[in-house]
Amino acid sequence: MESWKSACNSQVVSIYLKKNKILCNTFENQNTNQENIILSNDFYTTSIVPHSGIIIKICRAYTDSQEDFEDFYQEACLQIWKSRNAFQGKSKWSTWIYRVTLNVCLTLVKKKRKRGYSQEIRNEALEDNKAFENEDLNLLYAAIKKLSEIDRAIILLHLEENSHKEIAAIIGTSPNNIAVRINRIKKQLKKLLDGKIN
Amino acid sequence: MEKSIENIWIKGFMNTEKLQIPKVVNLYNKKSDLLLEKIKHTYSKDNKSVLYIAAFFGIIFSLFGYILLGLYGMSLMIAMYFLNKKMLKNLENIPIINDNYQYLKAYRIAIKKIIAATTKLLGFGFPLVVIPGYWLFFRNTEMYTSMMDKIEPLNLFLGVVAFAILISFLGILIYKLTTKLVYGNQLQRLNDLINDMEELNKD
Structure with missing residues (x-):
């Protein structure tokens, strides 16, 4: 593990190894030429952005405004990041993202906004x-x-x-x-x- | 192609690269917007300030000659600090990684714990602060001595108990009304979600 850290030539915060997929979380990466390592400047780029479609699709279904959507998206990313150390590879990373994002959407309070209620879905x-x-x-x-x-x-x-x-x-x-x-x-x-x- | 919802979904998201990812700003330093995390953050901040207020209270009252009152107030606040700290520790790990049903239940328990702890604190704590506080403040005054001469001990005891019950009731009432405003909607939503989940389990 030590050699990996030095190979990254960076401050490695946590490394998740799973089969051929390695999610390496770094804050200050200077050497990006490592083979088979998804390395970038931060956890968000390496571990969340590739799965952002999941978060977007879920957050859209739980929000009615662009402002709420952006807040829900950011909160989901924050909670995924905060809970990253509990990920042990027992489930798929995407399953983890679904679970955390849904938990965020089910408990986050929407911003109040004035709007008429319409039953017409086309509107x-x-x-x-x-x-x-x-x-x-x-x-x-x-x-x-x-x-x-x-x-x-x-x-x-x-x-x-x-x-x-x-x-x-x-x-x-x-x-x-x-x-x-x-x-x-x-x-x-x-x-x-x-x-x-x- | 038949327009089933599955087909609409697949066709709609065929070009996922066109999905606009919202701009994420300062993610690692962002404060959470989840109600429970906000409460935890506020409690933790407020709890630290209780210690400063306790020290200030003790010093000021001692300087004005009310050493006992100062010490009494200070010890109550320090006790409150430790009680809050214990409560915060209980709230530390609400498992966002759990399945939705377990998470929602844990979330509801956590909010109810906060409400119960604060209700108890106000129910018992409010009379504990006010009545001995009054006594310590007025015990050497003329008004107090003359009042003591006029009132029968039993009547005094009953009066103090009635006053304690009244302020305890008022404290709880004010808190319950505030809680309904702050947590009411969130608790209702959690109850509905959990009920829906339980219905699903019965299917």
């Missing part, structure tokens, strides 16, 4: 979801936001192609319950989107 999609270029995706997000917060988590994890077992492990229930709930959510979404998708 909400136009108001809130300019983030994505694809119009159908914006409509799908608006429909997902109509679901309960737990159902949102389940369907997002399903759409991200996690298995029922993985979803159950992240949420804290059994795979059978997840399977039943996914069917119910899909029916709900279909009803919400009926006639809205071209």
